[in-house]
């Protein structure tokens with residue numbers, strides 16, 4: 019079985035399609051979207067590499083490389099890996115040759131999602147675990163029933179929320195705002211600033227939604243530098259800089275799902291977690 023799912027503004031699973039396939043082949047892999055970015059799950063990579071390569075500093079550098087939004091940070095971590103263990107470095111180079119992407123610095127910014135693990139596929143597996151040992155048609159019907167119930171819950175969930183922005187983003191901003199006083203903001207114009215913190219500078223351009231640390235571009239949530247600038251502008255409201263994906267009123271719409279597509283495969287009775295993500299690169303559909 020193949021399952022394609024995306025995440026919504028609350029990081030909840032949203033199923034797009036599921037199907038029973040005769041076998042895994044090229045036709046299958048190009049079934050969902052033919053020309054897309056493939057991501058490799060860093061948690062799986064980490065688990066596999068721990069069996070071959072030991073040492074905390076190596077593992078730390080692998081995660082640092084994966085989590086870096088900028089190429090410079092990625093390159094620094096990769097140089098560290100090279101100096102710690104050349105074999106681990108060579109394996110990473112091989113991934114690059116296969117066009118498997120596992121670090122945020124290389125992520126396509128169309129997808130609006132900075133996930134480096136496929137935890138959401140694991141969630142799906144747990145969700146359908148009870149149906150796994152049933153005959154095929156029963157599995158499909160159980161999933162259908164679960165989808166109906168879940169969609170109904172999702173539809174009603176926002177009615178309990180008092181704000182316009184989803185709770186996870188509100189919490190993110192609340193946590194960020196506590197430390198903003200330590201950021202130094204130099205206004206260059208109404209929409210441009212240089213934000214410094216502990217000797218590191220970041221350029222923020224509000225008009226085009228560009229933050230030189232790249233977090234906003236990749237995740238669609240303003241980074242700490244952007245927030246420091248927005249909080250520094252008299253009368254500015256941070257809510258106005260939050261993407262439509264995180265608005266409660268848009269939450270139930272499939273077009274506002276963040277466009278990261280996860281594939282989960284079931285092989286016979288055994289669930290197989292693929293480490294490959296397919297990224298839906300169809301561009302923005304939010305204008306309608």
Ligand SMILES: [Zn+2]
Pocket residue numbers: 220229230231232233241242243244
């Ligand atoms: Zn930033």
